[in-house]
Amino acid sequence: MKIVIGNDHAGFELKGAIVTCLAGQGHEVIDCGSFTTESMDFPVSVKRVITKLRELDDALGILVCGTGVGMSIAANKYDGIRAALVHDLFTARMTREHNDSNVLCLGARVISEDDALNIVNTWLSSSYLGGKYDVRNKMIRDIEVTEQC
Numbered sequence: 001m002k003i004v005i006g007n008d009h010a011g012f013e014l015k016g017a018i019v020t021c022l023a024g025q026g027h028e029v030i031d032c033g034s035f036t037t038e039s040m041d042f043p044v045s046v047k048r049v050i051t052k053l054r055e056l057d058d059a060l061g062i063l064v065c066g067t068g069v070g071m072s073i074a075a076n077k078y079d080g081i082r083a084a085l086v087h088d089l090f091t092a093r094m095t096r097e098h099n100d101s102n103v104l105c106l107g108a109r110v111i112s113e114d115d116a117l118n119i120v121n122t123w124l125s126s127s128y129l130g131g132k133y134d135v136r137n138k139m140i141r142d143i144e145v146t147e148q149c
């Protein structure tokens, strides 16, 4: 699967571990993040990841900063992006099955590398269930369309 990943300075190390893990599993990982621990503004990485996601078919995104909060807020401003901030395995599965999330946000200063890798693997191996969740997701989509500013 194609995975577009991005990070800021706080997410640099964890991003590297995720890239290594996913590449080792045979995924095509496109790294649009920053490549140093030098302080940078995470919305820049978010924009690069979303731009690349829009060029690709069937790709998923992963964003890593200190808490994952800022990146999830920024990513959800983009049309068609359903970004989920996840720090546990249950939510990792639910947000794919129920919300059809297409971007995973992680906080490198919140969870361990092991936990993050387990979350990434759970998220990637879970699938959207559709059905009644389509109704709810369409309601969210309607907000995006009608509240556009």
Ligand SMILES: O=P(O)(O)OC[C@H]1O[C@@H](O)[C@H](O)[C@@H]1O
Pocket (backbone or CB within 6 Å): 008, 009, 010, 011, 039, 042, 065, 066, 067, 068, 069, 070
């Ligand atoms: O290292 P500094 O710039 O203090 O904090 C940046 C981090 O704090 C939060 O806003 C974000 O998670 C970002 O990654």
